[in-house]
Structure formats: structure tokens, C-alpha cells
Amino acid sequence: MKAGTKYIHAGAEPDPTTGAIMTPIYQTSTYVQEAPGKNKGFEYARSQNPTRFALEEALAVIENGKFGLAFSSGVAATDAVIKLLQPGDEVIAANDMYGGTYRLFTKIFEKFGIKFHYVNMQEAENIKGYINKNTKLIWTETPTNPLINIVDIAAVAAIAKANNVLLCVDNTFASPYLQNPLDLGADIVMHSATKYLGGHSDVIQGALVMNDQALRDQLYFIQKSCGAVPGPMDCFLVLRGIKTLHVRMQRHCENGEKVAHFLRNHPKVGHVYWCGFTDHPSYAIAKKQMRGFGGMISFTLKDDSMETATKLLSSTKVFSLAESLGGVESLINHPATMTHASIPREERIKNGLSDSLIRLSVGIEDAEDLIDDLNAAIG
């Protein structure tokens, strides 16, 4: 089945009671039981909710996996994966990734005795030097937030398998429409469903998809024991978002390409970070593992001062200055003070994230309006 048909029908069975074509929002905390232990498979909504189950089925289908689990946010999904580990275990994580993931690892999990190594994964080989008997997980993100670096998922998966280490890939930036990490050998795919899956900037949610039953059972146990489950209304919204993922992503890619080329040709723009440029250092890998290059772009100005960047960030009219990404509307963001402020400045600079870097989430408006807006703001 092709992507569009899959996205529209994933997890969608007519409601058994009424035949409603849209999955109902089962807004209930509990279920009436006939006798102790005699029930319809639903006991308490932290453990079971039909709207969430429909979404989890859809998540599995769209990521070519067997099992999906939904969480109350992207970081809650990440949190669940790290809770698979024990004190003394080690994680090899990408050195360029969402600031909130870095904060969760360093500020929450390090104190429970889990050790994280931050490694430049653009060369998969770099990982090998950090593997030892305590290594249990490799955590990566591709394309990375915000520098749009690319990690070769198949190459990292081969290293993970050879060393009996789990690989989890944060697939938020690509979305399942552009990339399916499980097909490339990853064990777990993670999403901030807040972004492209929801697609309309109206919900916070996270997702995990995997193939292994035992891994699913452990993660389900963590989901119900720790309780970071999404509410049924939020599950409904993400289910609805998934139905148009393919149409939105096509337009995000088209607009992304136009905006990236406009920026690159602008005399006042410095470096443009977009993985669809044929001279992007990892273009060949992006082309191999992705079906398009998406709408996430970062750039600097030739006048690399904070003052000029701030002026630009405050003067766009169609691009709204806001955190987040992946919605239908275009957003402009300043990673150093917004999405990546939780990473110490010296770490950011070491990894190439300058104070004046600007990140765009190119939406699905008319590309001409987006370009006019940026042109006027750059001045």
C-alpha cells in the first residue's frame, strides 16, 4: 500500500458501537466491570484507552513497525526509552540534537548513574571508540536539530547490532513520510508527535515505534507505570493529523527547497543549512535514506551580529517567532535563546551552533509569500 492510502486508513476501524468513521474520543478514566476481573479488556485509562490504541496502531503502520506507544510529549517518550536502563549503563548520544533531549540526559538521568557520551555521529565510525561492556543504547537524531546534519542510520545500526546495543532514532525532523529508521535497522523510532505528525501546532505528544515484542512489553510497562500517557482528545488530534501527513510533507518539501535556494542566493545571507543541497556534506546519505529533504532550514547572516539576527527575528510577518516546528504555519526560531538554551554556550559553540543561528520551520503557505516575507525582513 502506498503512503497516502496508509496514512488515511492507519488505525481507523469504524467504531464497533455506531459505525462512526472517525475514532471516537473515549473521554473516560475508567471502565465498568461485570465482576472482579471480568471486563472487556479495559480496566483503567492510564493502561488502556481505545482512542490511544487506535493512534498507537496508526503509529506502528506509518513507521513500518509492529508496535506503537503514545506518550504525553516527545520528551516523555525519550524518558521512557532511558528508563529501560540501569545505573552504570552507558549511552552514546549525538552531539547535535534537540536541547531538551540533552537537558533530560544531563540534568535528570546522569544523577541516576547513567553515563552519556556525546559523539559526532556524522562519521558513524566515531561511535566505535565509545563502545564498552556497559554500552546499552545509541541515541541519535537525523536530520539534526538545528544544524540539519545527517547521520547514516544503516551504518550506525550495523555498529549497534554488532555490539548488541539498542539503537533509537529521533525521526521528528524527517517524519515517517521521508524516512523510516526501523527499515534501516533501528530498534526504536521516537517522535515528537507535537511536530509533523500532529501538524497543526495544537497538541503536545510523543511516540515510540518498535518491532520487538519484548521491547514493546518493557516500554508499555514503563508507559503505564510512570503514567506519561496522552489524553484521548490529543490522541484524536494526532490521528487526524496523520491522515494528511503525506500532503503536508510534499508541500513542506517543495517550499523548503524554494526557501533554501532563495536564502542561498541572497547577498546578505551567510551559511544555509539544508540537507537537499547537493553540496551538503552528507547529501549522498540523505538521498539514500530519505525520500525528500523536508522544510527545516537553518542559516546565518553575513553580518553575524546578534543585533542583526534579533532585528530579523522580530520583523517577519508571515513567519511567527516561536519554538516548535512541523506545523502548517511557518515559524522562525533562535536556537541559542529558545530551543537550545538548555545546552551550555561553550558546548553549543563547540558543536557549531553559533549565537546568531536562525532556524526556520517552513510551513505550507504559498512559497512566494514566505520568500517575500524573509526578503523584507533581511532587508
Ligand SMILES: Cc1ncc(COP(=O)(O)O)c(C=O)c1O
Ligand atoms: C527533534 C526533537 N525531538 C524531541 C523534541 C521534544 O518533543 P516535545 O516538545 O513534544 O516534548 C523536540 C521538540 O522540539 C524536537 O525538536
